[in-house]
Amino acid sequence: MSLHVYNTLSKRLEPFEPLDPPWVKMYVCGPTVYDKAHIGHAMSAIVFDVVRRYLEYRGYRVVHVMNFTDVDDKIINRANELGVDPLDLAQKYIREWFEHVHALNLLPAHYYPRVTLTIPQIIHMVQTLLDKGYAYVVDGDVYYRVRKFKGYGKLSGRNLDELRAGARVEVDERKEDPLDFALWKAAKPGEPAWDSPWGPGRPGWHIECSAMNHYFLGDQIDIHGGGTDLIFPHHENEIAQSEAYTGKEPFAKYWLHNGMLQLRGEKMSKSLGNLVTIDEFLAEHEGDVFRLIVLSSHYRKPLGYDDEVVADAEKALQRLRGALRPPVGEEEEGDAAARLRERTAHAREQFLAAMDDDFNTAGALGHIFTLVRAINTARDAGVGGSPFAQAQATLLELTHTLGLELRPEAVAADVVPFIDHLIEIRSELRKQKQWALADRIRDRLAQLGVALEDTPQGTTWRWQR
RNA sequence: GGCGACGUGGCCAAGUGGUUAAGGCAGGGGUCUGCAAAACCCCGAUCGCCGGUUCGAAUCCGGCCGUCGCCUCCA
Numbered sequence: 001m002s003l004h005v006y007n008t009l010s011k012r013l014e015p016f017e018p019l020d021p022p023w024v025k026m027y028v029c030g031p032t033v034y035d036k037a038h039i040g041h042a043m044s045a046i047v048f049d050v051v052r053r054y055l056e057y058r059g060y061r062v063v064h065v066m067n068f069t070d071v072d073d074k075i076i077n078r079a080n081e082l083g084v085d086p087l088d089l090a091q092k093y094i095r096e097w098f099e100h101v102h103a104l105n106l107l108p109a110h111y112y113p114r115v116t117l118t119i120p121q122i123i124h125m126v127q128t129l130l131d132k133g134y135a136y137v138v139d140g141d142v143y144y145r146v147r148k149f150k151g152y153g154k155l156s157g158r159n160l161d162e163l164r165a166g167a168r169v170e171v172d173e174r175k176e177d178p179l180d181f182a183l184w185k186a187a188k189p190g191e192p193a194w195d196s197p198w199g200p201g202r203p204g205w206h207i208e209c210s211a212m213n214h215y216f217l218g219d220q221i222d223i224h225g226g227g228t229d230l231i232f233p234h235h236e237n238e239i240a241q242s243e244a245y246t247g248k249e250p251f252a253k254y255w256l257h258n259g260m261l262q263l264r265g266e267k268m269s270k271s272l273g274n275l276v277t278i279d280e281f282l283a284e285h286e287g288d289v290f291r292l293i294v295l296s297s298h299y300r301k302p303l304g305y306d307d308e309v310v311a312d313a314e315k316a317l318q319r320l321r322g323a324l325r326p327p328v329g330e331e332e333e334g335d336a337a338a339r340l341r342e343r344t345a346h347a348r349e350q351f352l353a354a355m356d357d358d359f360n361t362a363g364a365l366g367h368i369f370t371l372v373r374a375i376n377t378a379r380d381a382g383v384g385g386s387p388f389a390q391a392q393a394t395l396l397e398l399t400h401t402l403g404l405e406l407r408p409e410a411v412a413a414d415v416v417p418f419i420d421h422l423i424e425i426r427s428e429l430r431k432q433k434q435w436a437l438a439d440r441i442r443d444r445l446a447q448l449g450v451a452l453e454d455t456p457q458g459t460t461w462r463w464q465r
Numbered sequence: 466g467g468c469g470a471c472g473u474g475g476c477c478a479a480g481u482g483g484u485u486a487a488g489g490c491a492g493g494g495g496u497c498u499g500c501a502a503a504a505c506c507c508c509g510a511u512c513g514c515c516g517g518u519u520c521g522a523a524u525c526c527g528g529c530c531g532u533c534g535c536c537u538c539c540a
Binding site: 011028029030031032037038040041042043044045047048069072073074156157158181182204205206225226227228229230231232233234237257258259260261262292293296297298300301302304308309311312313314315316319322325350354360362363364365366367368369370373376377379380381430433435438439442446451452453454455460 | 469471476487499504505
């Protein structure tokens with residue numbers, strides 16, 4: 001079995017065969033930085049982070065590009081509302097994004113292009129499209145001539161007639177066809193603008209991605225990713241621009257799209273847009289928790305999000321961590337040890353099979369949890385030494401491939417001696433069978449978030465939430 | 466209205482033609498424990514509804530019901 005991926009372009013599962021192995025050129029649409037990033041953005045970033053990690057685990061060399069749309073209507077409007085410079089506003093949220101990259105344990109992309117730093121390439125591409133007859137100028141705007149591109153609609157599975165029928169009201173009479181879209185927009189007073197052969201203005205939304213793609217990755221790429229909401233019109237338009245520009249197809253060999261995150265329950269909505277920002281999530285939970293939520297279902301399906309889902313993930317994470325506790329015995333031979341070796345090897349095989357099947361992370365996680373049980377069972381049976389260490393190493397290898405860190409929960413160093421001291425006293429009380437007092441200490445610590453566990457090897461503790 | 470997706474135990478969620486339908490969370494019963502906790506063991510679903518194809522379907526086809534996404538510069 002080899003890696004297969006679902007390609008939105010063909011609507012089928014296809015064997016993954018990059019154009020120039022072991023290299024894989026991957027471009028993922030990033031956010032428009034006009035407001036704080038929310039967990040939907042995080043979901044998409046995590047999905048493609050896992051894609052990248054798994055490809056690398058499989059021996060591919062991934063060149064990963066993610067863009068920032070740092071100038072557009074939304075940014076300008078928001079900046080005007082706040083009375084700040086649009087580019088400063090964008091810069092602020094870009095900086096925040098990099099904080100999220102760290103907190104969510106995302107592998108940094110190799111390039112983070114921005115519209116404002118790609119203007120010359122964009123202008124060149126627009127000019128070429130004009131020269132080739134794929135575009136036309138109207139009052140300083142430049143529009144893409146959709147009907148000229150014969151493959152239009154192949155990604156989203158629509159045809160021009162259907163689209164025209166459903167076209168919305170505000171038709172711009174200056175356009176040859178209602179579906180023609182802007183490659184370049186003439187500047188209105190007060191807007192950020194760059195000089196161009198068609199007068200001062202700024203790029204349309206779709207052209208930036210085509211230009212950045214071409215500049216950083218070349219005529220054709222292996223993987224183009226983004227949310228399903230971008231399939232139409234954004235990615236459809238990217239194809240039209242890029243393939244018309246280079247004359248080569250496909251522009252991207254594999255189109256991968258993640259499903260949308262949906263908020264369930266009710267509360268979480270903010271009066272306006274019913275969203276949870278990444279900062280809000282991270283204020284209460286560690287990054288692994290959200291990643292585990294994303295991994296728990298298939299990336300192409302909608303992801304339901306609510307408090308219960310978060311609580312479940314929190315618990316599941318505890319269970320993963322629990323398997324990393326040290327062994328209590330030293331048994332390296334015998335049935336239990338042999339069984340652990342066998343189950344460890346099996347878990348890795350099953351994990352690979354699941355991931356090879358279009359990144360089936362939910363299935364892969366199931367196999368990881370089966371390994372967790374095998375490790376715990378072995379620990380109970382007194383297995384230690386090499387087989388135990390190897391099983392735990394495999395667990396870490398697999399979870400790290402999914403981008404889970406499984407770091408022990410951070411503990412403020414200065415409280416540790418106090419907790420240890422209380423445990424010492426409690427142990428003394430237990431020796432004297434002073435159960436009431438001993439339990440009182442345990443209960444109080446539990447209230448403070450320190451969970452005690454008495455084992456034959458002594459008392460251990462950990463943070464509980 | 467058009468295009469598309471989904472509907473699996475209390476909740477989340479794999480499985481997509483054929484042994485006992487993964488796994489996580491919650492719940493019940495045990496083992497362990499001074500009592501707990503953790504861990505381990507056991508218990509629970511015939512797969513939205515109807516019809517069809519097939520020796521055989523949760524898994525393929527059709528219809529219905531329900532939920533959702535996109536079609537409006539949102540990952």
